Amino acid sequence: MQAASSRETSEVPDREPRRIYPITEADLSEILALERSAFSSPWTKDAFLQELAREDAHCLLLRRKSGDPSAYICFRVFMGEMHILRIATAPGLRQRGFAGLLLHRSIGIARDLGATAGFLETFSGNRPALGLYEAAGFSVAGTRKAYYPAEQPGGLRRDAVTLVKNPLHPREP
Numbered sequence: 001m002q003a004a005s006s007r008e009t010s011e012v013p014d015r016e017p018r019r020i021y022p023i024t025e026a027d028l029s030e031i032l033a034l035e036r037s038a039f040s041s042p043w044t045k046d047a048f049l050q051e052l053a054r055e056d057a058h059c060l061l062l063r064r065k066s067g068d069p070s071a072y073i074c075f076r077v078f079m080g081e082m083h084i085l086r087i088a089t090a091p092g093l094r095q096r097g098f099a100g101l102l103l104h105r106s107i108g109i110a111r112d113l114g115a116t117a118g119f120l121e122t123f124s125g126n127r128p129a130l131g132l133y134e135a136a137g138f139s140v141a142g143t144r145k146a147y148y149p150a151e152q153p154g155g156l157r158r159d160a161v162t163l164v165k166n167p168l169h170p171r172e173p
């Protein structure tokens with residue numbers, strides 16, 4: 001079960017009204033469409049259901065006022081650490097600050113739950129993701145060689161970089 005702090009919906013104070021919600025099973029068909037458009041190895045419905053069932057998991061969805069799903073994030077908080085597993089914005093809605101808002105909100109939730117440091121891995125060539133995390137105060141801490149499967153059959157496995165934010169102070173998006 002998710003913590004109460006991430007179960008409450010909340011208005012995002014910004015020019016375009018939108019709200020951030022905890023993801024429920026009812027959202028998964030929309031989330032899966034976003035997931036498939038964003039990742040070459042997308043999570044399945046079962047993977048999301050298993051994530052939603054975890055005590056330490058938090059999955060949030062940002063919807064515009066129209067109701068359209070714009071971006072989502074999944075992270076875990078345990079042992080004083082925040083681990084970000086997933087973040088994506090709908091392809092037509094990128095570079096409008098949606099992922100930055102979700103990340104900022106998530107860091108606040110993780111801090112409220114006692115996390116003092118944040119961690120994640122991403123593909124070393126993922127410029128948008130690296131830009132997003134660096135803008136939020138994460139730094140590259142190391143490389144994991146051949147961490148991700150090849151994008152094409154027969155291709156080379158891809159390196160990951162590990163990013164860390166320690167201490168986990170929030171930074172305004």
Ligand SMILES: CC(C)(COP(=O)(O)OP(=O)(O)OC[C@H]1O[C@@H](n2cnc3c(N)ncnc32)[C@H](O)[C@@H]1OP(=O)(O)O)[C@@H](O)C(=O)NCCC(=O)NCCS
Nearest residue numbers: 038088089094095096097098099100122128129131132135
């Ligand atoms: C990475 C991703 C989530 C960013 O989402 P977004 O909503 O476009 O990001 P934002 O608009 O909130 O941008 C926040 C910051 O990220 C950085 N950023 C975003 N897109 C960028 C790009 N194409 N190139 C470089 N930096 C970028 C910028 O620093 C930006 O801040 P700024 O607008 O003040 O310059 C999005 O590109 C995406 O869904 N990618 C596919 C899925 C993915 O790779 N997820 C990350 C896996 S760890």
